[in-house]
Amino acid sequence: MSGSPRTGPPTPAVRQDRRVTDPRAAVEAALARLLPGLDDLLASLVAIPSVGGTPAESHIQHVLAARLDDLGLEVDRWPLDLAGLAAEPGFPGSEVARTEAWGVVARLPGSGGGRSLLLNAHTDVVPVGDPRAWTSPPFAPTFRGTGDERRLVGRGACDMKGGLAAACLAVAAVSAAARSGARLAGDVLLAPVVGEEDGGLGTYGVLRRGWRADGCVIPEPTALDLVAANAGALTFRLTLRGRSTHASRRTEGVSVLDHLPTVLQALRALEERRNTSVDPLLAGWPLAYPLSIGRVSAGDWASSVPDLLVAEGRYGVALGEPVDEARAAFEAAVAAACAGDPWLAAHPGCYPPIVVNITDGEPNPGSDPAGEARQIMGLSSGDGNVLLYNIHISSLNANPVMFPDAATGLPDKYARFLFDISSVLPDKTQAIARQQGFPVTESSRGFAFNADMVQLISFLDIGTRPVNMR
Numbered sequence: 195m196s197g198s199p200r201t202g203p204p205t206p207a208v209r210q211d212r213r214v215t216d217p218r219a220a221v222e223a224a225l226a227r228l229l230p231g232l233d234d235l236l237a238s239l240v241a242i243p244s245v246g247g248t249p250a251e252s253h254i255q256h257v258l259a260a261r262l263d264d265l266g267l268e269v270d271r272w273p274l275d276l277a278g279l280a281a282e283p284g285f286p287g288s289e290v291a292r293t294e295a296w297g298v299v300a301r302l303p304g305s306g307g308g309r310s311l312l313l314n315a316h317t318d319v320v321p322v323g324d325p326r327a328w329t330s331p332p333f334a335p336t337f338r339g340t341g342d343e344r345r346l347v348g349r350g351a352c353d354m355k356g357g358l359a360a361a362c363l364a365v366a367a368v369s370a371a372a373r374s375g376a377r378l379a380g381d382v383l384l385a386p387v388v389g390e391e392d393g394g395l396g397t398y399g400v401l402r403r404g405w406r407a408d409g410c411v412i413p414e415p416t417a418l419d420l421v422a423a424n425a426g427a428l429t430f431r432l433t434l435r436g437r438s439t440h441a442s443r444r445t446e447g448v449s450v451l452d453h454l455p456t457v458l459q460a461l462r463a464l465e466e467r468r469n470t471s472v473d474p475l476l477a478g479w480p481l482a483y484p485l486s487i488g489r490v491s492a493g494d495w496a497s498s499v500p501d502l503l504v505a506e507g508r509y510g511v512a513l514g515e516p517v518d519e520a521r522a523a524f525e526a527a528v529a530a531a532c533a534g535d536p537w538l539a540a541h542p543g544c545y546p547p548i549v550v551n552i553t554d555g556e557p558n559p560g561s562d563p564a565g566e567a568r569q570i571m572g573l574s575s576g577d578g579n580v581l582l583y584n585i586h587i588s589s590l591n592a593n594p595v596m597f598p599d600a601a602t603g604l605p606d607k608y609a610r611f612l613f614d615i616s617s618v619l620p621d622k623t624q625a626i627a628r629q630q631g632f633p634v635t636e637s638s639r640g641f642a643f644n645a646d647m648v649q650l651i652s653f654l655d656i657g658t659r660p661v662n663m664r
């Protein structure tokens with residue numbers, strides 16, 4: 195029996211044949227006939243480079259829809275409403291960009307009165323990694339070995355086109371048995387889905403389409419272990435801030451790397467706490483709810499002290515645990531770690547960028563430099579607004595002007611305009627400029643007109659020393 199309108203009492207599409215008395219034997223007989231075709235089916239699926247987010251991810255859905263249609267199944271194929279689904283609160287997230295994605299559900303209708311079974315298998319694969327590490331091209335499937343050692347080598351052969359091919363074969367066998375008269379009471383559904391590797395878009399789309407079943411088998415590679423329960427997962431992104439400076443003045447900056455261990459320790463402790471008692475269904479795992487950072491990037495220059503670190507990872511959600519609670523526990527752990535680290539506690543925000551615009555002064559026709567400047571200077575962080583400095587290399591043969599505090603005295607309208615869109619120097623920057631002999635006032639702006647090389651270098655040095663910025 196099915197609770198779904200889509201798997202409700204179907205039309206009796208399966209004719210009863212009195213010759214078939216043992217449906218199991220009928221399915222096994224059909225399987226024996228179909229099994230020799232499994233190699234070709236699997237190889238043809240592996241040969242489709244259905245990496246998440248690529249056109250091949252859609253192509254494989256169409257290939258399967260056609261194949262399942264050929265088997266005589268009722269096939270529902272529809273384009274997923276990517277924007278609509280992504281806007282829903284329950285959307286599981288996605289990590290690759292897509293312009294389209296397809297849902298496919300094939301239904302072998304039962305004659306009624308039985309429970310429905312859904313086979314769900316993802317068709318997307320992850321990228322191939324370093325191609326040189328492959329002993330044969332990842333999308334040119336190759337059979338190796340014999341007997342029990344026989345393997346097909348190719349991206350996705352294991353995860354999970356092997357399972358997908360097996361599911362197709364199973365449905366074909368049940369369909370053949372039904373055609374030969376075996377009575378199938380409940381519906382059998384097969385849903386090849388996209389986007390499993392980056393969140394679960396495909397299965398989410400199937401559910402939102404209204405498909406339901408009483409039971410579901412997902413033939414993921416588990417070395418034939420029966421996995422009856424599965425933890426949830428959230429992906430996260432952490433951003434830590436330091437203070438950048440040139441490595442030759444390391445002590446004037448703050449390397450964000452020095453503050454990562456504090457957060458790592460807190461996350462390890464959180465993981466330990468969350469695994470002290472776990473549901474018996476997951477007790478067989480060494481770690482039921484792992485928390486792991488999979489990607490860290492920091493800094494952008496070998497000779498700079500890094501001021502920005504972004505770490506992304508995966509965080510296990512316990513069986514039955516509301517996602518909001520899991521998220522709150524994570525955020526609380528990170529917040530507590532930051533509160534215990536004086537630098538992180540004092541710098542929840544970050545220095546906004548300093549933008550230095552070097553220009554000949556004459557805007558391109560049709561451009562709106564004033565508007566753009568306003569937009570840039572409107573960006574801010576907890577430490578204030580973006581600073582915009584302008585260096586005007588003019589064709590006029592006029593004297594250099596450094597850090598002016600008024601537009602009067604500037605030689606042309608371009609220079610006056612650039613003065614207008616230059617930020618006033620912060621106090622500490624003014625002090626450094628004064629130390630270097632520039633007669634700055636409280637109204638001096640980050641603007642240089644026709645500076646010579648030495649003045650330019652001073653300008654950049656004074657203007658971009660983070661330790662003196664605010």
Ligand SMILES: [Zn+2]
Pocket residue numbers: 316353354390414415
């Ligand atoms: Zn998989």
